[in-house]
Amino acid sequence: MKTKYSCLAMSSKLSLVKVLRYPCLVFFIVSDPITQQYEQLGTDVVLKCESSLVGIEWKHNGIWIHHNTKMHENGQQLTLMEVKKHQAGTYSCHDPENKKVLSVVELHLGFPPQQMNVQCWASQYPEKINCTWDIWPDTHLRTTFISTYRLGLAAPDPLNECVQFDINPYSCQIRDYKMFADLPYLVNVTAVNPLGSLTVLHHFFVENIIRPDPPVNISLYPVHPGSNVLLLQWSPPPSWPQLDYFPLSYLIRYKRTGAKQYRTVGPYERTSFLIMGNRPGSTVHAQVAARDFTGMGLHSDWSTVVIAKL
Known part of the structure; x- marks a missing residue:
């Protein structure tokens, strides 16, 4: 393995780590893929070095780590105590003699989806129903959503896609629905990120949620x-x-x-x-x-x- 320091980002077949230091950009180029690790904020996190060497040394975003009561080494492991947001980033472990890179971990910190509120309004009645949701607290991680709906609260009514648009990832639109239906519609929104998922169900009768936009x-x-x-x-x-x-x-x-x-x-x-x-x-x-x-x-x-x- 080789460590390359450069002010330019150039790599074709090799894995490239993020920018690690300014003003001269420092890159690690390693032959093995970078490990992506997701952990929850406020917990103790263990990072493992893919090596059997002892006395491993570590860098965080290209800077040598100075150990303290919130961080310590144990063989090929680095333990971060009660991690904070600023501790996310790129961790590399190094040979204590020649400082060569042994392995690299990209640490992502955040929360699983915990609470979500879903609302639907027929502001374009009778053509469209718009559903929106908000999630809290902020997960600090990329969170995707799966949104479906059906007429009635249980099977055998088929599931339909509530269509999402890139312009607002916290919303979806229902275009195919029945007016004056005897049964309520059920919207199912699931939030997913690497730390977990959360599903919220919301039901309504169409004529009860008619609400125009303001004049x-x-x-x-x-x-x-x-x-x-x-x-x-x-x-x-x-x-x-x-x-x-x-x-x-x-x-x-x-x-x-x-x-x-x-x-x-x-x-x-x-x-x-x-x-x-x-x-x-x-x-x-x-x-x-x-x-x-x-x-x-x-x-x-x-x-x-x-x-x-x-």
Whole structure:
């Protein structure tokens, strides 16, 4: 085995370890593959050197290791006590006489998936259902997800893929589903990384999770110069696909200068609203939310706030 120090990364048939030192980049080139080792943060970790020599010496990211109470050698092993995140990286063991590389371990530290929350919303009803999830605490490791769904809570209903997209790996989309189904849909999301896996089940009735995106293009201004009547206008959310067949209704909330709470009115089918009874010099804040015309599901989040000063 040979140790090569170079400021350039050049290797064709040999395994190449990550950059180990700056500004001159230091590489180890070894004939055997680098061992990938995954361990949990906060635990004791044992690294093994593939050699029978005694008095092995170790480097971490190209720097000789100085032993302390949290790190010690035992023959061909290096033990790291209660490992912290900064201790991840490349470990190489060396011949104590000529300092040649004996073997290399790439240590990855993190956690298995521990907790996950899954939510699904039909913000593009009746065409698509979007499911999202978040996982905590951070695993600090590359975590992949498997997402499926079925109609009904048990077999024999077939499993279908909830399609994931690279743009957001914490989400998937359901496009093939039945409206007004008598049975709930069951979404199954499994998080997987080298330290473990976690599966969460989430069920829903489609019509209960209808929730449009907020309205857009909100504006608020006097109906004519000098008027104390304000005209609030907006546009439907562009993600809502079939307004002609599945119209939306709207809630409006507004408050004037000095008011502690918003006043909420609606729902209305139109996309404008007159706010009257305003005093000269007052300031009005207003927002709009959308909901399926039939009242199924929930209303959207409130739109951005618009402000008009008289």
